[in-house]
Amino acid sequence: MIEELSFNSFRYLFCPAIIVLWIWGCTPFKEFPDQAGYAEGTVRLEVPYVPQVQDNDCGPAALASVLGFWGVDVSLEELTREVYIPALRRTLMPDMENYARMRGLAASSGRGDVFLLKQSIDSGAPIIALLETGSGPVRRPHYVVITGYTKTGFITHAGVMENAFILFDDFDRRWKEMNRLYLIITRNQTP
Numbered sequence: 001m002i003e004e005l006s007f008n009s010f011r012y013l014f015c016p017a018i019i020v021l022w023i024w025g026c027t028p029f030k031e032f033p034d035q036a037g038y039a040e041g042t043v044r045l046e047v048p049y050v051p052q053v054q055d056n057d058c059g060p061a062a063l064a065s066v067l068g069f070w071g072v073d074v075s076l077e078e079l080t081r082e083v084y085i086p087a088l089r090r091t092l093m094p095d096m097e098n099y100a101r102m103r104g105l106a107a108s109s110g111r112g113d114v115f116l117l118k119q120s121i122d123s124g125a126p127i128i129a130l131l132e133t134g135s136g137p138v139r140r141p142h143y144v145v146i147t148g149y150t151k152t153g154f155i156t157h158a159g160v161m162e163n164a165f166i167l168f169d170d171f172d173r174r175w176k177e178m179n180r181l182y183l184i185i186t187r188n189q190t191p
Contacts (some may be wrong), residue, residue, distance in 0.1 A: 043118075044148030044155055045069070046128045049162040050076055058159045059091025060084055062128045062143040063099065066155050066185050069126055072103050075133075090141070093130065093183050100185045109183045114172055117146055117154070117182065125186045132177035141178055 024068050032162075048068040052061040053076065060079035067074055083095040093109050107184040126167050127146040134140035147163070148155035158164040168175075 009057065035088075036126055041151045042148065042155075043121055045124065045126050046122060047145060047157065048070040049157050051162070052159045054080075055088060058086060058143045059093075059096060061159065061174070062145045062157070063091075063096045066126050066128060067103065067105070070185065071186060072105065074103070092188075093181055095126075096128065097183055097185075100183075104188060105185050106188045107183065107185045109181065111180045112182045113180065114168055115168045120151055120184050121146065121148055125184050127186075128182045128183040129175055130178040131171070131174040133174065 020043055023138060026149070033159050040084070046069075050061045050064040050068065052058045057080050058077060060076055061085055063083065064074060064079050065074050067079075075152040084091050097107040097109050110151070116122055116127070117127050129146055131144055132139065132143050133142040144164075146154050147157060152167075153165055153167040156164050156166060158166075
């Protein structure tokens, strides 16, 4: 009886920990080296990094980073209150888009491709994109801020990782699973 209890204790205590480590270990993001000289062809915007602090605030954190880039200082707590929907346990892109407009910025969202994202970076505007970052049967939609790109992939702020790097193919595959949704926020153009 003691051996059976020990095995059950092990199974209930350590199996969930192993699953969590496995999921985090399969992340598509790698750390991007933050150094003075970048490889030729690297384009990067200086977007402030706002880390998510809870499991459910990747959308508000991404929005806070982009708003900060445009000089709009809003706390993560305020953004979470404004755009996070507790009943759904997530943040919807139209709510982030409407919030940016309410703060006097231009915002557009839709479905795109990698070329559109590079064009946005080239024009000086970071992008919020929704990716599937889960593994296997575990689904995990996650907002990231695209802050730049190299010849092989995107530089992003990805929740708890600043300047995270993801290869174009891996990004596009994970983005495709979320219908290639994006949100671009810019300054309003005055006539």
